[in-house]
Amino acid sequence: MTTEQRAPSPSEAAFSATGVSKTFGHFRALVDAELTVRRGTVHALLGGNGSGKSTFIKCLAGVYTADGGELRIADRSLELGGLHPETAHGLGLRFVHQDLGLFPQLTISENIALSRGYPTRWTAVREKLLRRRAQDLLDAFEIDARPHTRVADLRPSQRAMLAIARALDDADSADSILLLDEPTAALGEHDAQDLMDAVRRRADEGQTVVLVSHRFNEIASVADDVTVFRDGRNVGSAPLGDMPLGRVVSLMTGGESREMPESFVEHAPGAPALSVGSLRTGSCRDATFEVGAGEILGFAGLDGSGHSDVLAGLFGAIPSEAEDVALGGERFRPHSPAEAMAAGAAFIPQDRHADAAFTNMSITQNLSVTILDRIWNGFALSSGREHHAAADTISRFSIRAASVDAPLGVLSGGNQQKVVLGRWLQRSPRLLLLVEPTQGVDVVARHDIYTSIAAAARGGATVLVASSDIDELLAITHRIAVFRNGRIATFLHTASTTRDEITNAMLAEEPVDA
Amino acid sequence: SESDPTEPAADATSSLQVAYDGVVGAPATDTVPVTPDLTAWIVSCGEFSTTCAAPSAGALEAAGSIGWDASVCDGELNPDGWGNCIRQGIAAAADVIITIGQDCGAVSGALQEAATAGITTINVGGLDCEEPLYSGTIQMLDGYSYDEYWEEVGTLQAEWLIGKTDGAAKLLAIEFNDTQWGPLIAKGLTDRLADCEGCEIVGSVQLSNSDLATGALPQKFSTALLQHADANAVAVPIDGWFLAGLAQAINASGRSDELNVIGNFGSIPNWEVIRSNGGQDATVASAAEWNGWAGVDAALRVLAGQDLVPAGIGLQVVDADTNLPAAGQPFVYTPAIDFKADYQAIWEN
């Protein structure tokens, strides 16, 4: 899919928002931001973490009431300040927000109806019809779950798919406008590709799509136009052709461009440090492998193939059985995260919001929660040490926030992820267990994160990375273990392997035992 | 007019008469000098309850009538509140603290502080500790100890029930043990019924303040009524309960007419319940405000170094036909006693 084979898109604007401003107390998240999107095109919205993309989209959705701004759409012109969610919906705007807007405690069918409306007879909800519609939707988008399943029981990827399906299916009319805020962050390559194809198809059918993403190759495969945000402003819009990665990055950073190296790991792995003997946990049925000190081992696999449960299992976050696991010679079978931490392990879970974020506590406290013993000066928690440690991490990962004492919940998605990473890397652990370490992190910050992961490894730490982003695995691993149906199908040497080889290994035909 | 504990009446009609006559007294006649310009601190056991609020109001009026600067503190129906109020009074540098309806035991700590602070403390309608902590405790009626007075209430309830049932009272007894006087009323009641051969106690139900607090009071009572279908007499220790659902429970039982129901205290709202045959048929009444005035009188005598004299607050049974005051009016005895005038006559300043 390259630019040639696309139908030349009509040039009149599907909508344009101008002078959009949003201030949170003293913090200006959006400053006269403006965005114009041509009808029937896929418009990529890029920008560093905290640059205001999600805030912008939430203002369009009426979730946030913008301080000011004007929305011109279908030859109507509205004051953004007074925009109501119903109005936005009425204008044909459909959203997938960064934090998907799902109700974990409720069933899939409820989640669908809550945003799309309930089928009713008189005033009563028509339960059967509701379920049937939900089932149809699930089938249409190949989500393997039943309408009565609680969303909490879905995997992250399935949740993302559900939120997307909900929005896409609701965007029925030809000229509805889809705004997708990092929809692929939690998706594996396969699902992500499916989604991009779907997006492309809809654009070609005349719908308009605004797509926020930090994965540039993804953008390159679908986008017609690109807009870059920095510090709450639009710092550049152009057709994809005039926006090579380098230019985007320099716009994002405000500095000159900088390209991603082929790989971040120069050093060679050391002597075996972690040996795992037939571990079974979650959906992983058998994993046996050895990793050297300073080695970075990648885990690839389809959804549910168990590649991320291995890490949770090793950390003692979920129940697991194993013949024997040894770290640095001694036995390593933690029954609780506390034990794992004591043995020098660190774990970044997949579902940041549910499993890692103390949203109503300050950034500082979110960072220091793993190093309280260091901050303890024998008499009290030294706020001096605490803020010092926090300041280090914040600048090391260039975390963008109004104040170090701001609650984590108000940070942008990517910045939250950086805080979670910083929380663990500052412990300089000897076993790093990372699941989707850079989900939602912008390219620049990802560069920094890869550098520090590599540095940690060079420092002798053993690193396991489970990721659905194959480029990520290629960039920062020595070897990659590919999972299939809960087992390690094959090990590949990163230096010598290719994307296709990995993908094939993940998808390879194989009789599935019942 | 000193009367001794009632003799059991000969027959039903005389029983009724005994109940209506009740026991009456009169304020003391010997004078007492008024110590002027004092601050009086009146601790009500709980302004939400008529039996506390009315005497407090009386005390406030009495204190006002002799130019004292008096204020009422709401004990909010719980002993901690009483203690806090007494202490607040100490802080307010009150010269006199009058507690309405509080037993010494529940507030001994605060009372000792008051004693140390040299404040005159008067106990209205409560029981003092073994080693007295109050400067003075009101004796309700000449010749009646605390126990005898409350037993008399039970006796009068019994007399009226006997009279109304022609000596065949089948009593549903209510046990109320959350106060010192609850069991005493019950004792007077049962002792009197014991002397009446046609009478018996067909059942009993325990009701407590906590039942009032959990709203279980009416249900428990209804259930008990249901269980004892042969009961024709009920004696309730507190008039307030009738408007907390007991009156309607009796109506709902459909036995209002065969049931003879008597209460205690004679609270003003209950006159209408009695008049309208709303479930309650009678009550053992006394003048609530009088308690307050008596408290001030006692204070004056303590300050003047005199011995306390009995307050003379009598008890008479009120029902729809006899002794029933006009709507909204406080109880006045028959023959009527103007205790306020009497007190003002003997308070000389």
Add this chain to the structure above:
Amino acid sequence: MTTTTTTRTTTATRTIPVQRKSMTVVGERYGLLILLLAMIAFFSILPASSGAFFTTANLSVVLANQSVVLVCAIAVMLPLITGNFDFSVGASAVASAMVCAAAQAHAGLPVIVAIVLAIVTGGAIGLLNGWLVARLHLDAFITTLGVATAIAGLVQWYSGGLPIYGIDASMISFGSGTFLGLPMVVYVVVAVALAAWYLLSWTPFGRRMYALGSNRRAADLVGIDSTRLTFLGFVLAGSLAGVAGILLSARTGGANPGAGTELLFPALAAVFLGATAIRPGRFNVPGTVLGVLFVAVSVSGLTLAGAQSWVDSVFNGVALVLAVFVSTHLRRRREGRGR
């Protein structure tokens, strides 16, 4: 492709909760009901109580006496579903009862007017709460506590601590009378309960209230008007408190000043107890009804058995904990104890 689908089916089996209609589920949903029936059976057999316990007369007593609490429970439940405490329900009910009684006894207004005034009173308090919590975003717990305190003060001011008596005879007889063998008030309660049940379980409105309560962030993101729903929750609660007040006044033949805690506590207990049954984990009307009856039946039985009044406190306390334990334990059995 085939592999993906196969993996999907395997995950699918994982994501579908195991054997949903198993015994444990039944136990979990109907545990409270079963406990209630067991208790009824017990008291029907127990010699001390067997005589009067299992009679329509006693049934009437139990139902009629719980009518006010049940309406209060449903009232307090609505804001709770949207995630807000309403501590003012008890006080509002008392205030409404006062208004209802005073309108008749003091102002001599006709019954119907008194009833309307009572509901208006409750509704107005609900509006105030809703405005403070939904629009001004004040913490519901402390705000409603404050409102409740203030109302109690006003009640005491108006009544001077004295009960009001002398409401219209028709209302008194409504409060104590029966129709088709059941107390008239019970029909009102049943109507209220059914309406609330329909509203909450069968209308989009109810579903949205639950959604709001389960996750406010998500509610905002999918464009649910959380302010409006929160507001309505309080207004409905207030109006129902008004209804409770009317029943209260009819049941007491007047109105008794007070802070209404004797209504609030049993109501809260019933609501939370009810949340362990029928639809475990969420506040629901049938569960709440069970919760109210559960306590009422035990009181009735123990009174008949001639138990001292402290016994039923202990009994109720233990029963509450037991009921929660049963449903919770069974739920964990089903879901498998994941950490």
Add this chain to the structure above:
Amino acid sequence: MTTTTTTRTTTATRTIPVQRKSMTVVGERYGLLILLLAMIAFFSILPASSGAFFTTANLSVVLANQSVVLVCAIAVMLPLITGNFDFSVGASAVASAMVCAAAQAHAGLPVIVAIVLAIVTGGAIGLLNGWLVARLHLDAFITTLGVATAIAGLVQWYSGGLPIYGIDASMISFGSGTFLGLPMVVYVVVAVALAAWYLLSWTPFGRRMYALGSNRRAADLVGIDSTRLTFLGFVLAGSLAGVAGILLSARTGGANPGAGTELLFPALAAVFLGATAIRPGRFNVPGTVLGVLFVAVSVSGLTLAGAQSWVDSVFNGVALVLAVFVSTHLRRRREGRGR
């Protein structure tokens, strides 16, 4: 690399908090304090109360009268921080007071033993709650409500509804005596408050409790033993309730039966009110102290001013709402309207 450094410096500058000590922040944190001072000023000037109000004597009374409630407030706060209600604190305090008084008056045990027994009683109740909620994972609200009800029943049973008195003279004089012009009990309360404040704000233990209350699953994954912390929260609450019971019995010179709601409610009000001050949005000790004093001062002032009791109910209610409004409104001014 240069760019990264530039971005870093820029972020560094950005992350430096924007005028943190702005007026609104001050107002938000100290709004409650300011209101309190304003009220004190008011009553010191108001002719009716000025005489007695601003005197050490009255100060002592206010502080001493609130000692029990304040300890209860701190007790109820600990489980709340970990996200659990504890409704049994009031009842536990009363039960402990009973034990303390009975041990001396009935069993004739020495004061020190009585004190130990009281704390043990409270601690035991805490253990029970902790076991039910933390280990058996029962819903805290309904469980502790059940426990509270049961305890109230036992108290009723033991006391027969009558107060116990005749405790050791030394204890009575401790309850009413002063030291350096302040009531002795106040020193105990100050000690408790300081200890709690230190524990919660300055130790890893406290920090972990807050984290647990913020997100349990995340807490588990950073190695926080949530079960243990929840458990400890309840045990501490129980033990503090025991301390409150001792103070209570020292203040009353005995013990009065009851359900302890007259302790629980002011305590809850103070805790939630306190959560709007000093560390807005989270339960904290200094805020709670302010919350208790706020209510206490108004009651004292109004009583001295000779206001009728309904006035201070109304005043309190309005003051509560006002206080919440002030700090909430100021916070939203600073952070901006979340939507």
